[in-house]
Amino acid sequence: MSTTIQAMVEKSKKAQKEFENNFGQEEVDQIIKDITKLVYDRAEEFAKMIHEETGMGVYEDKVKKHLGKSKIMWKGLKGRKSMGIIERDEEKGTVTFAKPVGVVASLSPVTNPVVTAMNNIVNAIKGKNSIIVSSHPASLNSVVYSIDLFNDILSSYNAPENLVQIIKEPSIEKTNELMAACDVVVATGGHAMVKAAYGSGRPSYGVGQGNVQCIVDRDADLNEAVKTIIKGRIFDNGIICSGEQTSILPAEMYNEAIEIFKENDVYYVEDDEEKAKLTELLFPEGHLNKKMVGQPAKDIAAEVGIDVPEDTVMLLIKGDKEDKEDLLRKEKIFPVNVAYSYDDLDEAIDIAQTNLAIEGIGHSVSVHSHNEENIEKIAAAVKVSRVIVNAACSLTVGGSFTNGLEPTTTLGCGTWGNNSISENFYFKHLLNTTKIAYLLEDVEVPTDEEFWA
Template sequence: MTAIVEEILAGEQRATGAADLMLQTAEWAAAAYARFDRARVLKIARAAAEVAYAHAGELAEAAVKETGFGVVAHKKIKNELTSRALFELYAHEDFCSARIRAEVKMVELPRPAGIVFALTPSTNPVCSVYYKVLMALVTRNAIILSPHPLARGCSVKAAQLMAEAAEGAGAPLGIIQVIEQPNLPLIEHVMKSPRVGVILATGGTPMVRSAYSSGNPAIGVGPGNAPALVDDSADLNHAAKRIIESKSFDNSILCTNESVVLAVESIADRLLQALKSAGAHVAKPEEVAALRELLFGRGTFNVEVLGKSAVEIGARIGLKLPPNTRVILAEIDRIGIDEPLSKEKLCPVLGFLRVPHAQGGITQARALIRLSGAGHSAAIHSQHAPTILAYGAAVKALRVVVNAPCSQGAAGYGTHLAPAFTIGTGYFGSSSVGENVGPQHLVNWTRIAYNEDPAEAFGDFSVLDAWAGGPALALGREAPMSLGRLQEGADSVQDPMPLPTSSAGTIDEIAILREEIRRMVLEELRGALRS
């Protein structure tokens, strides 16, 4: 094709037109999938989770190679946790069956969102794909993913693997789709589509705001900037180890990582010592200045250091740090707009501020979150319940992790919070969800509510199947072929009628049987055709 012809064909509507077709297909897939029973849904979700788990290491490597962010070993752990482990967790809950609540004369029917449009970030690309796909699958939704362009390759691969596995396990075709060439106008086009049920936006603030202004329901979350208060009742060695473990995890790329340690003056020196022993380099004042310039010299956070190791960041300011250095500690004297190092830092550079007492720490924690990270996460290391409670009540964070690494703990690992890579920042953080986002956010419930008058008896729903009846489900696998009845020669072929949906779990077997019958009939006919 000549360049001129190609240029004429490359209209502005090429990408949006293709995306509209993806949405239309997803709509079909969602309509069928919303009628699947729980056993069949779990089979499909398990298949997707297993293939995700099997590729956890390979895709962790691919992600680091492609983006340059983070640590392969840590990404592998995240990938494993968001595949098999997450499935096991979700499988305990039932998002597919009717709930009969005779005590309140109510039947509750799960109604999936339909199409989930999921934006996934470059920082946690593969595990975010895993997590969002599994949430969609267990709630009987179709999902269209739009990966961050910096992590396109590994994200697309992850989505395609899960799509193949899900379809192999019986999911309707197109249940998981991925936009392979995402760009801003295209994403905005899809976000505004009336076919989208809900947008799951993880990414930068502009993207999240754009999701909220699309006119479609959206779950988007704001940035983090977690304070970590250490008071004089804390076990300092434990606290130091946990802070270092958290801040160095995947080179601090989770938005739940600690931003600034607020150390009560009486234990501050001992805590510094403990942090050093745990792998921190305590920066000298001129090094702090250099770090400030490196991280925020251009006004906004320098993405060149995003997810880089402490050693690499040290090298950038001319420091030759020992290879086992995990975190660089930058002591600062204030929290506020005039100290850039008190902003969110998605790299293992950790602020350190001395506070006179716990109450002063709470005040500074509030200041930190005023700067950014409203509604996100905070950590405290303390044995003193009144302080912990006061901290939780004062700081505008919707999860406060106690005596645990914040990166992992706030994301639901090592605490009993829900494991999540989308951390609801709630009303503090201009978000519709304040919890760790889970499958429950992708499904509504129809409530069939009886008259409370005891004279009106509640029906017996116990043996009924809400998803039975109606025409057979279209699964998108093959365009049907059939002969009619009036056509000559057709009388010898009795087309098996598609059976109405009974229990959706039995469709596989029926379809196979029907195919078998059809094949036998056709064989017979083929022989008879020439006689």
């Protein structure tokens, strides 16, 4: 291990112990409130800095992202016990204590650098853990700046120095060393990063690949559904892994839906030549074109000589149901969506599941429907961890004021997605627990004959 990482981990362990021994629930929660409020207050500053540093996404959407995620994170954490006795079950005779896991290694992606750092830091602090962040190099300056501000808050509470640290000169080697030396890893980012986390030899929480399939039911308000799909797909120019990737539409409503898309500044691609050009651009030799990630729809079209209106916000490509290996079935981290038609709900589910099997299994599906039976039929059939109903997936799947999901930037995808959890990652995953089991008095234990009768 390099002396840099070794020294950081040693300092982190010392800070964690001091923090654990000297800070209580009320003070910890106040620190978390101040950190999330800082991100809220400086949303425009962070958005501008990240947009300029990474060259990805949309400034205005990044502002909304920092405003929204900071609020929902505090909503999800305030008032919840995370230390000492957190549960008494008189009926079972158990008492549960929460204790820190220790030193957390946090891997932060280029697509959502500051909100991911904030998310992991406040979840770590909630359980009285320390944390070391390894940022993607392309967004390093933004993350370092945010953590410096977070540390100013910690200092104002006389929290121990080095409770929150960041690798100032990140590299793959240093990140691997960090993961191997810490107590638990939280990896939010690409497939290679998550795979490395699970191979570190430490307990790890990672995310699976996104490829959100969006099914529109026959009873849906088509106009509202289309507008919601567009809203979710174009947010931050499509760089969020939970953005809508497809529009799976009833066959008899397909043409009407396409017209609604067009009325809302979407360019529809049905010409085979245009489709082939875009496929080659977005997936050269079958691999995602990183240069196109988070770029505007009109710029993507211009790259292959397709003339679209200046106000085009999204490209909608007609899907090929027969080609099961079409590259456009994969995750697209840009404002591009693929449209399919279906005859019955079973076919809609099959289209979604076929695409998920290529990429994105375990992640999420979006459904526009008012038919509870159909919604639950879809949920029972698809291999995903979340089904979002009548809402923009990219804006709500990480927790929202309008649903009951835990606020997060790390979306577990279960064993389907090679993850350890199939739910939204939150502070409980950074707690160890100790349970007292009292002897239950006056319990009538059945005889073997009575038990097996």
